[in-house]
Amino acid sequence: MAMLFIKPLWFQGFDIALEIIFAVITIAVSIIAFKLYRLTSERRIKLLATSFLLMALAYVVLFITNIATLVTVVKAPVIFWESLQKLIILNNVGVYLYIVLFLAGLTAILYMTLNVYQTRIYWLLLLPLLIALVFILNKLFLFYIFSSLILIFIVWYYFKCFRVNRHTSNTIIFVAFFFLFLGRVHFIFSINNALFYVLGHFLELIAYLLILFNLLIAMKKGVNHESEKRKTTSHL
Numbered sequence: 676m677a678m679l680f681i682k683p684l685w686f687q688g689f690d691i692a693l694e695i696i697f698a699v700i701t702i703a704v705s706i707i708a709f710k711l712y713r714l715t716s717e718r719r720i721k722l723l724a725t726s727f728l729l730m731a732l733a734y735v736v737l738f739i740t741n742i743a744t745l746v747t748v749v750k751a752p753v754i755f756w757e758s759l760q761k762l763i764i765l766n767n768v769g770v771y772l773y774i775v776l777f778l779a780g781l782t783a784i785l786y787m788t789l790n791v792y793q794t795r796i797y798w799l800l801l802l803p804l805l806i807a808l809v810f811i812l813n814k815l816f817l818f819y820i821f822s823s824l825i826l827i828f829i830v831w832y833y834f835k836c837f838r839v840n841r842h843t844s845n846t847i848i849f850v851a852f853f854f855l856f857l858g859r860v861h862f863i864f865s866i867n868n869a870l871f872y873v874l875g876h877f878l879e880l881i882a883y884l885l886i887l888f889n890l891l892i893a894m895k896k897g898v899n900h901e902s903e904k905r906k907t908t909s910h911l
Contacts (some may be wrong), residue, residue, distance in 0.1 A: 702728070722784075788833075836849070841894075855882035
């Protein structure tokens with residue numbers, strides 16, 4: 676089931692380290708977004724927080740799966756048939772869970788951009804993707820195609836926001852999701868080229884850092900606004 680990437684020797688292990696970095700950043704984004712939601716009570720912010728929490732869990736699952744696989748291989752120079760079967764099952768379950776969680780998070784962002792707050796719309800977006808994955812042999816390859824397609828619509832939404840109002844925040848978020856889209860596309864081509872595999876990871880890192888930076892700015896403005904509000908209220 677797993678998709679085989681061509682990895683440069685010097686990058687071995689760095690990809691696993693980046694996965695836990697992605698997990699930490701997306702968890703931080705989710706926490707900050709939930710704090711911002713408490714200040715603003717905006718449903719969009721709550722959806723953003725939930726989506727990044729799901730993506731963070733996806734990266735945690737992927738990291739644990741890769742570490743468990745690596746430890747098993749290192750500990751056993753000769754892997755017997757039973758151990759190999761267990762290893763394959765572990766890898767498949769981990770990758771399946773990663774795909775479901777990441778698609779659930781990414782679809783939540785797409786759902787947020789539609790501005791139609793009906794839960795059934797979310798499930799209508801997500802379930803066909805998950806059902807299609809059940810019947811496809813190379814699930815990971817199709818997952819990268821699906822996530823790239825979802826990101827095209829998200830990038831287009833933020834591009835329209837950027838065109839209407841070229842505020843710094845709109846610029847950052849548009850560039851961030853564009854980089855995230857490029858990162859996903861690079862993974863599709865990394866089957867035949869090691870450079871694409873490396874570029875995919877670093878583009879995603881830049882994207883997540885930009886999203887985190889943008890939320891930190893929004894959080895600072897929200898706290899300052901709340902502080903000014905309290906001061907005004909205390910003088911009344």
